[in-house]
Amino acid sequence: SEDTGEKVVELAKRRGYFFRSSSAYGGVGGFYTFGPQGAALKGNVEEAWRDRFAVGEGHMEIDAPTIMPEPVFEASGHLDTFDDMLVECPDCGESSRADHVVEDNTEYEDAESLPIPEVEEIVAEYELSCPECGAPLAGAAIEEFNLMFETQVGPGDGQPGYLRPETAQGIFVEFPRLKEYARGQLPFGVTQVGRAYRNEISPRRSIIRTREFTQAELELFVDPEGDGPDLSAVEDVPVRLYPASEQQADEGDEVETTVGEAVADGTIADPWVAYFLGVAREWYESVGVDMDRFRFRQHLAGERAHYAADCWDAEGEVGGNWIELAGFAHRGDYDLSKHQAHSDERFTVFRQYDEPKTVERAEVDPDMSYLGPEFGGDAGDVVSGLEELAERDRAAFEDETVTVEVDGESHEIPVEKTGFAVEERTESGEHVVPHVIEPSFGVDRLVYTILEHAYREDEVDSEERTYLEVDPEVAPTFVGVFPLQSDAELESEAEGIAASLRAEGLSVTYDDSGAIGRRYRRQDEVGTPFCVTVDYESREDGAVTLRERDSTDQVRLPIDDLPGTLSALREG
Ligand code: ATP
Incomplete structure (x- = not known):
């Protein structure tokens, strides 16, 4: 419930998970600092993601800059279209996302895809009001607001750069090199875990919508005519799906099915997307997302980017709302074709034919200088625009005209006039632009969802207790080590044990302050799965007390067995 949300945010601040940044200077909306526990949890989640989606799939990981030059975002389309709809309140002056105002207060579910004038009409018709101050918004202008943070690279009038709004472009722009590392063989995947920046109009709900956040993305490059994935590993994975058709039906419902069945009956159209939904479902469960509060929702037609053939979001339920945790899209050749068109590099791979083919190709004179006089210039004038003909099949352009540039002026001429010759060639393959399957995780x-799903309240020894049932695989602190009482010998014994467990690679916290009960409660709230307490008997029996967080059960265990036992518990 919303109530749990508030408790989680409060606990997160008190126990060092996350808190608003720069509060000494009043802070600024949409920026959060992960404290010691939060940074450790986030790091563990990222590591678990790498294990599964990079190492586990045999893909490469890269680490690209977060600032990229303007032409990248001209090509990718972000400069033109990475906008949200902004409405400024005529009364309090606060900006809100117009599509969110509409979606939160009307039956419209996909306001983002509507044209602005229509959204303005809806705002007026439904008498919608400012979410900040409640003043009526009717008549307020709605504008497109580009979400990219702009900066300037270098001094003076240095060239414009942008903080990347997604990690993906750092992978796409390097495709010409990355394909070399993959020896030109499709399919291959490249991953990246890193920061992305969006100047969100109204950041909200703590770390759920911020202006700087971390993404973990995988770009899988596949041959458009190649084989699909081997689904055998995921076909039995149970999935809860909310297809577009159900969302649009009057009493539409989620569907409980399996990946295999959903592919067989066409609910998930794209086998690659289906494969990643299966892998992701298992992975989310392994890091502690409650599968009763998790589903995959298909994008509605209007919500989908025009190039995406099929797109599903992983959603988690927090505070009574569904939030998007990840997107899974088949992006076709959109990204690589854009960069191919805007740059001088080849965003293709060479696909070998089974048998060499004989084809007719145009042989174009690379020096078109003789065309100069035709346009009133001199022989020797630079004529450009014909190079691309060289790669094309004769039949494809026989009756066409082509634009050539002479002396900075464009001219349309029939292709025959370009003096090409047709040559028969035997070719062993062709250049193809790979298609992209993109699982994109926030x-x-x-991290927020894991915390809220792990939040528990119970009663221990007739006292209320709060604890986080965080999965041991990602828990920020794995074991707390305590001396029972404040006693120099017990303390040094406990410190020795802490050191030996750290040497095992476990994350350990040592704590000797306050009553033992309070120390347990502290670790419960942090979500530490185990605690070890050293007492006076330890010297005699060489054993310590091991306590488990959720059950609060305690057992006596020989000190020598601790490292092995705890390491095994960590592996699960
Ligand atoms: P939204 O509709 O919530 O703004 P989006 O559809 O624009 O998100 P994508 O571009 O698909 O998001 O980004 C992929 C993932 O990155 C999302 O699933 C989400 O987990 C994360 N993400 C996107 N924007 C933010 C943000 N402002 N703060 C935190 N995480 C974000």
Whole structure:
């Protein structure tokens, strides 16, 4: 419930998970600092993601800069279209997302895809009001607001740069090199875990919508005519799906099915997307997302980017709302074709034919200088625009015209006039633009979801207790080590044990302050799965007390067995 949300945010601040940044200077909306526990949890989640989606799938990971030059975002389309709809309140002056105002207060579910004038009409018709101050918004202008943070690279009038709004472009722009590392063989995947920046109009709900956040993205490059994935590993994975058709039906419902069945009956159209939904479902469960509060929702037609053939979001339920944790899209050749068109590099791979083919190709004179006089210039004038003909099949352009540039002026001429010759060639393959399957995960929202799904209240020894049932695999602190009383010998014994467990690679916290009960409660709230207490008997029996967080059960265990036992518990 919303109530739990508030408790989680309060606990997060008190126990060092996350808190608003720069509060000494009043802070600024949409920026959060992960404290010691939060940074450790987030790091563990990222590591678990790498294990599964990079190492586990045999893909490469890269680490690209977060600032990229303007032409990248001209090509990718972000400069033109990475906008949200902004409405400024005529009364209090606060800006809100117009599509959210509409979606939160009307039956419209996909306001983002509507044209602005229509959204303005809806705002007026439903008498919608400002979420900040409640003043009526009718008549307020709605504008497109580009979400990219702009900066300037270098001094003076240095060239414009942008903080990347997604990690993906750092992978796409390097495709010409990355394909070399993959020896030109499709399919291959490249991952990246890193920061992305969006100047969100109204950041909200703590780390769920911020202006700087971490993404973990995988770009899988596949041959458009190649084989699909081997689904055998995921076909039995149970999935809860909310297809577009159900969302649009009057009393539409989620569907409980399996990946295999959903592919067989066409609910998930794209086998690659289906594969990643299966892998992701298992992975989310392994890091502690409650599967009763998790589903995959298909994008509605209007919500989908025009190039995406099929797109599903992983959603988690927090505070009574569904939030997007990850997106899974088949992006076709959109991204690589854009960069191919805007740059001088080849965003293709060479696909070998089974048998060499004989084809007719145009042989174009690379020096078109003789065309100069035709346009009133001199022989020797630079004529450009014909190079691309060289790669094309004769039949494809026989009756066409082509634009050539002479002396900075464009001219349309019939292709025959370009003096090409047709040559028969035997070719062993062709250049193809790979298609992209993109699973795109948000890390911060996931960290939040893990915390809210792990939040528990119970009663121990007739006292109320709060604890986080965080999965041991990602828990920020794995074991707390305590001396029972404040006693120099017990303390040094306990410190020795802490050191030996750290040497095992476990994350250990040592604590000797306050009553033992309070120390347990502290670790419960942090979500530490185990605690070890050293007492006076330890010297005699060489044993300590091991306590488990959720059950609060305690057992006596020989000190020598501790490292092995705890390491095994960590592996699960
Ligand atoms: P939204 O509709 O919530 O703004 P989006 O559809 O624009 O998100 P994508 O571009 O698909 O999001 O980004 C992929 C993932 O990155 C999302 O699933 C989400 O987990 C995360 N993400 C996106 N924007 C933010 C943000 N402002 N703060 C935190 N995480 C974010």
